[in-house]
Amino acid sequence: MTKQQSKRKNLPSNAVGGGELAKKTLPPKVQSLLAQQKYRQALEEIKKIKRSSPDLELAPTEEASIWSLRGQQEFKQDRVKAAMSSFRQALELGLDGEAHYWIAKCLLALNRLDEALKLFADAFEHQRLRQEYTGCYLKLLLLKGDTDTIDQLLSQSAQQFSAAQKHWARGAITLRVGQPEVALSHFQKVKSPVTPDDVPSAWIAYTQQVLSDWQAAAITLETKRSQITHPAVKRLRVLQHTKTGQSIQNIFNQRPPNGTVYQEAILISETLHLIDQGNLHEAGHAFLELNRRSTHFPQLATLYCPLLTLAGQQALDERELDCAETFWQPLLGEQPFNYQLAVNLLPVLNENDSHKERQRLLTRLAKWLESEAQQNPQMWPDSRLKPTLAKIHCLLADSWMALRQPRTAVGAVRQAERIEPESAEVFGRRGLIAYSDDNYEEATELLTQALEKGCRYEEVYGALLKCWQELEDQQSFKETRRRFGKHFGDVMVESDVEIAPWIEALSTQSYPFFMRLIEEYSEDEPALEACQIFIDATGNELTSSGRVPFSPELAKPQWLALLAQLSPLEQIPVLQAIIVSLQLFAKRQKGLSALINEYIQQLYLLTDREPAAAEAHLVMLAVKGSSPKQIQPPLRRYLDGKTQPGTALANLQLQVHHFSQSDTLVSFIDEALGKEPQNPHLLLAKATTYPTDSENYENLYRQGFELARRLQDAKALQAFREEQAFLKMREAQELLPSFDRLDSFAPPDIDEFLENLIRKMMGGTIPPDELRRLMPQLKQKLLEDMPDFDDDDDDFDPEPIRFAFPFDLPSSGSKKSKRKRR
Missing domain, CATH: 1.25.40.10 (Tetratricopeptide repeat domain)
Structure with missing residues (x-):
């Protein structure tokens, strides 16, 4: 160990990084192998020389440098563990600094940050690092997030760091804590590399990008064209293209020596730009053109599965099923x-x-x-x-x-x-x-x-x-x-809509129609009886507003007697029929409003005994035209008790809509839609706050219906069918002549009826002059398409009436043959 330690003291740390091997002291065969970059064979040749000539001693610089070159070659070949073994041999031979640097790079590639940090901490403590490598220690501490130790080193061991390293450390710390402006001022003072292969301008450009100062970042990247192929610079340039849309040629300034790298960079930049825009579908197509095992961009491998998975999902959402298959099929070859x-x-x-x-x-x-x-x-x-x-x-x-x-x-x-x-x-x-x-x-x-x-x-x-x-x-x-x-999109299921007769009569909102329908109903229903009591208590003179004189003293005793015979649950529709009749058809007179309020109060008193009364009470308040402020307290209490308050609110509005065009619930519906924008009930309810012939009604109705059909919401679809049934009734009501003319319905009236029907059906699709010209033929065609209602016709097979208007109208007089029933 003493001999090796003495070697370390004399061994220059830039034996590989900045200098040349002392080739003159090496045997010719070793020099030839080095020239061919055959470092393993060169080291084996040196071993043979040592065995054959034990007295020959090679300088540690030479052998350590060869081990380092061999390690760098293995590192480039992704043989990280082998490379680390080679660098440790170089370290044993005294190649301090450079060997530490490369061993740390190997450990980081193996996700062993703590070991790399310990390696440098020991070397720093024993002062085995030249100043050009002490910056590596600072970078490892930053990766660990140990900024306290960095501060301590800068204050207690400042002499072991260069000015560039100190400025960089302060800039990195301030950038980490979210102060990019301060960090930029520090990075701009870094004039030399902090570690081997470092690019000081990259830190400046990165910070400028963090600050979204893309123009300044472009200028910074422009000034160092010689460093264009550095991995950090390449990433920054690709990001520059992704965020600014600047031409990739302008980003790279010049074509890099390796054309494959250049083409890959173009595709990667396009892919990243599409991802940044949220267009994962097109990003997936761009990505499939790349080699995911690219040695130039190894990060592509980690992007493969998540990007194609998300691209397939977006393609599926867009109903581009061929593309979804293209993205997902290759992923099934992955393990697991x-x-x-x-x-x-x-x-x-x-x-x-x-x-x-x-x-x-x-x-x-x-x-x-x-x-x-x-x-x-x-x-x-x-x-x-x-x-x-x-x-x-x-x-x-x-x-x-x-x-x-x-x-x-x-x-x-x-x-x-x-x-x-x-x-x-x-x-x-x-x-x-x-x-x-x-x-x-x-x-x-x-x-x-x-x-x-x-x-x-x-x-x-x-x-x-x-x-x-x-x-x-x-x-x-x-x-x-x-x-x-309903499980299979059969939207015609339960198409029959049953409407209570008293609701059907009152929903006409026309006293003559209401009176005629009530008289024709034969059902023994208390609500119908309440309507008949109202009619019997009215006069015959219809005002310009469609109302009739009403005598409360005639109706009240009869209503009181009727209600006395009924249970609380049976009283609810009767009270509703009384309130709506008064609200819609009674001529405005003193005491009428108080009378309506009296029956609304009776309805409210039933809420303690019958839950259904609470809903009916709110509907009647809205029909009467109560203000949102007045209805808010009972409405909030009612909705708070519902598991689906949005749908419950919508049902209230749909009932109100049968009897009047009220705006009492509009603000509450808007608020509910803010919380449940995809609730088809609420969309229909919002539609009914507009006139049925308006564009707003049409758009909201269509939007809600498509949503209900897509969700297969049976209750919502039924609500749309009920709304459609009411619309059909009102359309028929508009086409029919007034009831005072119905009993004397003569040929001129039939002619007028047909013209009104045709205009209603054609809308504005035919210019007025052209419609007048075609009217005789259209009326004849309409009469021909109507079913024959002859008495005792055994062959009659009921069909819907079909009103077809082809461009080439057939000649008149051809009677359609009747179908024979099987």
């Missing part, structure tokens, strides 16, 4: 096998008709699952393993059918049945086999059981409906759609 990604890819392959790839993936998934269950049985108990494996084999059966291999598909179903005979997927596939064999009775039983057990394979639902059609069982057909249609 990504089970969740494979599951996500299956529907993509199915949509892309990539049936062969889907079959291969399912086969691989089944094998992986069986192996995984053996290795981790606690993660895959039979209760989880068997249903999953059964479903995979059922999906395999689907793929084999798509590949026109039905026998193999049947074999896959039987395999699934052996694994989990009670699986919903197994029942579904067995039902499909029975359906394909025209065994409809067995198929309906199996397919129904599959849907009841939770199978959501669309082919199962479709096959069951076809079975009922083949069996001519319309009742079962409708029942299947009602029970299961």
